[in-house]
Amino acid sequence: MHPVVKLVAQRLALGMLLLLAASVLIFVGTQILPGDVAQSILGQSATPQSLANLRAELGLNEPAISRYFSWLFNALQGDLGKALSNGQDIATSMGSRLGNTLFLAISAAVVAVPLAILLGLIAVRYQGRWPDRVISTVTLATVSVPEFLLGYIAMFFLSVKFRVFPSLAAINDGMTFFEKLNSIALPVLVLVLVVLGHMMRMTRAAILNVMQSAYVETAELKGLRKFTIIARHALPNAIAPVVNVVMLNLAYLVVGVVVVEVVFVYPGMGQYLVDHVSKRDVPVVQACGLVFAAVYIGLNLVADVVSILANPRLRHPK
Amino acid sequence: MSDALLEVKGLKIEATAYPPGEAPRDITIVEGVGFTVEKGKVLGLIGESGAGKSTIGLSSMAYGRGGVRITGGEVFVNGRDILKVGPSGLRALRGREVTYVAQSAAAAFNPAKKLMDQVIEATLHHGLMGKEEAEARAISLFAQLGLPKPETIGNRYPHQVSGGQLQRVMTAMALCPKPDLVVFDEPTTALDVTTQIEVLAAIKRAIVETGVAALYITHDLAVVAQIADHILVLQGGKMVEYGTTDHIINTPAQAYTQALVSVRSIDHQEKTGGAPVLSVKGITARYRGTKFDVLKDVTVDLPEAQTLAIVGESGSGKSTLARVITGLLPPSKGEITFNGRTLAPEFENRTRDDLREVQMIYQMADVAMNPRQTVGTIIGRPLEFYFGLRGDAKKKRIQELLDEIEMGEGYIDRYPAELSGGQKQRVCIARALAAKPKMIICDEVTSALDPLVADGILKLLLNLQKIENVAYLFITHDLATVRAIADSIAVMYQGRVVRYGSKTEVLAPPFDDYTDLLLSSVPEMELGWLERTIANRKMEAAGN
DSSP states (O other): OOHHHHHHHHHHHHHHHHHHHHHHHHHHHHHSSSSOHHHHHHGGGOOHHHHHHHHHHHTTTSOHHHHHHHHHHHHHTTOOOBOTTTOOBHHHHHHHHHHHHHHHHHHHHHHHHHHHHHHHHHHHHTTTSHHHHHHHHHHHHHHHSOHHHHHHHHIIIIIIISOOSOSSOOOOTTSOHHHHHHHTHHHHHHHHHHHHHHHHHHHHHHHHHHHTSHHHHHHHTTTOOHHHIIIIIIGGGSHHHHHHHHHHHHHHHHHSOHHHHHHTTOOSHHHHHHHHHHTTOHHHHHHHHHHHHHHHHHHHHHHHHHHHHHOHHHHSOO | OTTEEEEEEEEEEEEEEOOTTSOOEEEEEEEEEEEEEETTOEEEEEOOTTSSHHHHHHHTTTOOSTTOEEEEEEEEETTEEGGGSHHHHHHHHBTTTEEEEOSOHHHHSOTTSOHHHHHTHHHHHTTSSOHHHHHHHHHHHHHHTTOSSTTTGGGSOGGGSOHHHHHHHHHHHHHTTOOSEEEEESTTTTSOHHHHHHHHHHHHHHHHHHTOEEEEEESOHHHHHHHOSEEEEEETTEEEEEEEHHHHHHSOOSHHHHHHHTOOOOOOOOOOOOOEEEEEEEEEEOOTTOSSOSEEEEEEEEETTOEEEEEOOTTSSHHHHHHHHHTSSOOSEEEEEETTEEOOSSGGGSOHHHHHHEEEEOSOTTTTSOTTSOHHHHHHHHHHHHHOOOHHHHHHHHHHHHHHTTOOGGGTTOOGGGSOHHHHHHHHHHHHHHTOOSEEEEESTTTTSOHHHHHHHHHHHHHHHHHHOOEEEEEESOHHHHHHHOSEEEEEETTEEEEEEEHHHHTSSSOOHHHHHHHHHSOOSSTTHHHHHHHHHHHHHHHO
16 A cells, blocks of 8 residues: 555544544533533423423433433434524534634635745745844734734724724625625634734744755755745745644634634624533533534644645655 | 866955854955866865865855855856856856756755756756756756666656765756856765766766866865866865876875875784684674564674774665664674673663673764763763762873873863864764773764874774774775774675675685675776776676
8 A cells, every 4th residue: 555545544543533532522521511401401490300301301311421422423423412592403503603614714714824825935035134024023913912802903993994894794695705705804804813923933934944955055056046946945845834833723713713703793603602601502512512623633634644745755655 | 268167266265153152253264266177177176174175166156055255256157257247147157057966965856846857947947948858858868877767767756766876866957957067066975985986987977978067076086086187185275286187196296185195004914813802693683663684694703902894885784783782773683792791682681891891983973972061071971980980080080081092181171062073083982992891883983084084093093902902893884994994804785794804805806796896996096097997897797
């Protein structure tokens, strides 16, 4: 078997195992939370009899192990159960939320990733001179400011003062693609500013590391332009560390946008999760946890695989 | 003037040094160097490390490595001063009029790109040919340089071809844009001696057939004698002697050049007989997780106070043998007897005396010492560890050892970074001697040193052998070193000992095929040696 296939298969298997472990943690974590689900559904009016009935109905009297496995098998078949608070099917109501979150995340990534890499290349090209300093300082500043503050600043200037974009990022199925884009412009802007610095700095550091190599000198002695050398000779050898940071940031865009979604009242996963945590809706919290874990592990898996594929020694064995 | 392709006048090159704890200061690396290379001629630049030969070579492309700056003089290429043409003028020069072949092709190729893309990159970049024409030229150059499968080798990645092949691909890369001048920077130094002769012959043939001019940089006078029309001898950034190859090799005028030409003047009387201090019997070994034996049934003896040289190319298993003897790699078969007792296979199970009596000296003295310890601490450590010496007694012994390695008072408080390469290796020798060993394993101890410095180290080792009665297991690929120091020789090839005996036996005919190849590949300091050797081999091949 080709060594790359073997390595990728290994990583996939490891990812599955990790996801399984995450599911155990999520289940255990929600079990040890204080409070009783039946009690919280029935509230003050609960009688001991109705509580016992509801417990039996929800299967809460079963041992935890068997509840875990039935939850896991249902989840594997796409059945995430029903929300306790409103009785809706979780998979259905989460579907559109997840879609919205992914739409926001992908829009931000499409802008942020190429921009971060380009800025990294420019910073290397003018290393130690003013473009490098400006890029490094500005991106560091935007990373350092909390995202909700960035959100409100953007809102104040772009929607209140100059009325460029709407302040609320409300979207629905009736809108066209461009109406949606216009609607999410502000949260995208904030997310881009938050993730840009990290990716740009990693790109810069990884490429600078490669710029010390003898083959960069060879390229210089061929009479190539500096930027050509950076983009054509240095970047392909700096892919692995850059991809890892890019994937970490993409995972953040999916999993960590709670604050931004709340600031802009965006109907995404983060809001959904926050709403149901406050209602002690355990099945929804479990389902969200599982989806977030899957996204995180999946993206890191992609980073691993890309790093493997970027290594010519593995791709083309002797 | 009409035929002068490269003309350098009054070259001065400076760099900024950052000594630890002091203010940065400018130092002069090269001063007052001038020479001319005519069309189709080869000039050899020769000198020891630090002589500025690479720096001068790169100045013909107006390139300064690291913080190196060309601060004075003129460099004319095709009649114009390239120090005054500006960045875009330099880009037009580099890769078109002047090209470069680096010492380590393995590092000089981009690992993420196919060879062909890199070979024709400069040609395409300067718009000299179309892609197909450039590829066709590259393939014909591959064939000219004797590369296997010239049609398809360009589709490979750098890690997929051997070091010797890579060096030839790099030569093809330099020749592809039809430059006027190629700078060869120690192109064969990193290669095994049997590979070196092939690459050398290929380079020479390519130079003759394409009529390109060349600067050939090397520290090996015997190599440059084969290839250059003129030789410029450099020392400490200044010119020592400049003349035709014949003049420099056969009638050198300057004392320094004479020393370079007559290096390896050690006359060592071979010792024979004696009881073995080390017996290696039937050793077979492999690295964990691998499927083939790196050592196969190796049996050698080393008599007391004598030197056994283990000779072979990289990959022949000679360093692995050292790892087995020191117990770093337990063998799968065989036994090691030392001083009459059988050594445990793993060093963890050996007694402290077993460990003390076998010491090692390494190729890279730099990395074999803790850079944050002084010479006194480094040498003092085994004195404390093995003999419990403290205070004045320890200090006295350290001074004795420093005297033995011919370094005086002032060195005890110095750090390794403040020593020269030869001095560092001397400190490593003193550290090994401090343990009062019966045997020292010397792993390529002179390979990283300049010839004259290496000579000094070898003389020191021979002297110390007389005084301390220590035996050396001397691992090397350099046959000149072997001639100078060995009492007996084991030639290794692909994990086996193919020839073993006293020095006179091993170095006298009749030879087996491999030893013959090895011996005849060592460049000799006479004109025409390369052509004669290649012709001999062709005749032998035809005769078979």
